[in-house]
Amino acid sequence: MSKSKASAGPRYQALLQLLRTSEALWNSSRIFFSKWDISPSQFNVLNVLVEQPEGLTQIELSRLLIMHRSNVTGLVDRLEDRKLIQRKDNPNDRRAYRVVLTPTGRKLVEKILPAYYEAAEQIWGDFPVKKTKELVEGLERLSENVEKFSATLGEK
Amino acid sequence: MSKSKASAGPRYQALLQLLRTSEALWNSSRIFFSKWDISPSQFNVLNVLVEQPEGLTQIELSRLLIMHRSNVTGLVDRLEDRKLIQRKDNPNDRRAYRVVLTPTGRKLVEKILPAYYEAAEQIWGDFPVKKTKELVEGLERLSENVEKFSATLGEK
DNA sequence: TATAATTAGTTGACATATGGACAATCTAGG
DNA sequence: CCTAGATTGTCCATATGTCAACTAATTATA
Numbered sequence: 356m357s358k359s360k361a362s363a364g365p366r367y368q369a370l371l372q373l374l375r376t377s378e379a380l381w382n383s384s385r386i387f388f389s390k391w392d393i394s395p396s397q398f399n400v401l402n403v404l405v406e407q408p409e410g411l412t413q414i415e416l417s418r419l420l421i422m423h424r425s426n427v428t429g430l431v432d433r434l435e436d437r438k439l440i441q442r443k444d445n446p447n448d449r450r451a452y453r454v455v456l457t458p459t460g461r462k463l464v465e466k467i468l469p470a471y472y473e474a475a476e477q478i479w480g481d482f483p484v485k486k487t488k489e490l491v492e493g494l495e496r497l498s499e500n501v502e503k504f505s506a507t508l509g510e511k
Numbered sequence: 512m513s514k515s516k517a518s519a520g521p522r523y524q525a526l527l528q529l530l531r532t533s534e535a536l537w538n539s540s541r542i543f544f545s546k547w548d549i550s551p552s553q554f555n556v557l558n559v560l561v562e563q564p565e566g567l568t569q570i571e572l573s574r575l576l577i578m579h580r581s582n583v584t585g586l587v588d589r590l591e592d593r594k595l596i597q598r599k600d601n602p603n604d605r606r607a608y609r610v611v612l613t614p615t616g617r618k619l620v621e622k623i624l625p626a627y628y629e630a631a632e633q634i635w636g637d638f639p640v641k642k643t644k645e646l647v648e649g650l651e652r653l654s655e656n657v658e659k660f661s662a663t664l665g666e667k
Numbered sequence: 668t669a670t671a672a673t674t675a676g677t678t679g680a681c682a683t684a685t686g687g688a689c690a691a692t693c694t695a696g697g
Numbered sequence: 698c699c700t701a702g703a704t705t706g707t708c709c710a711t712a713t714g715t716c717a718a719c720t721a722a723t724t725a726t727a
Binding site: 668670671673674675676677678679681682683684685686687688689690691692693694695696 | 708715717721
């Protein structure tokens, strides 16, 4: 049994700071990607597909991007409308498509990626690499804890 | 001029980890708040109002919650439908409402808050407080950098 | 004081996100 | 082989979020 005082302590504040920082980063990325007229979510789809010459099914996309499969439908629809990706029929499993980049889509990602990496460097600025590593370790550890906590919420 | 190699380095990975951790936390909070049948965004509205006996205008809410004023309209609509908050007319400025908690709304936040603080403690677990502070400092510094970077994107 | 600029809130169009229900298809067990 | 269960993708309802255009009201200024 915990003896928590149940007050707004530094650990609560830390979680809020994490959410704020992440939101600022996401908003910044929205402005960044708007130069190429795509959204961060759309970029993420293209970015995971670029390493997959065989493509991915929508379920695989939904797992990699951590979103519901029903959301992938619309995302893929809009990217297909813009000819950046293509749904290919899969003879092995007629339920599932294989979603692949079009040549246009591949060119777009490969144009954006260097700017993206460069932006990441700029954002960290003079932040020491050692500090960055510590931060990542902290975030990874926290991530695990959050997953464990979610699991305890799930069980009734 | 930077001499960046423009490759997927540790600093790019660090930003991705930040976004992943934050998303996990947000999703976890969605499950957490569903016990009281509200969303994280709705809770945030109630949570900022709890310290404001005079209430806040919707513009003030949008600034505190870092969202567009048009989004506040719907959020406030739904919370008002559920009688958790109330729009009060403001004689000093007939354009703006003062959004205040109802007694019901106040009771709800005050019931949730202790559980929320307790959850924050649980999520950190045995994470040393010193490490938490370092992490927060890193996040604050990063936040500033992101804002600066956004500003450079904004200027054409 | 008349009017120009700004501010607060709503609305509509759209993108992103979840969850439930559904049809088509695949897979396993009897 | 055949049916029961699982999987894949879509569609609907709904919530959250942006942005642009609009009205009403306030403030600043010529």
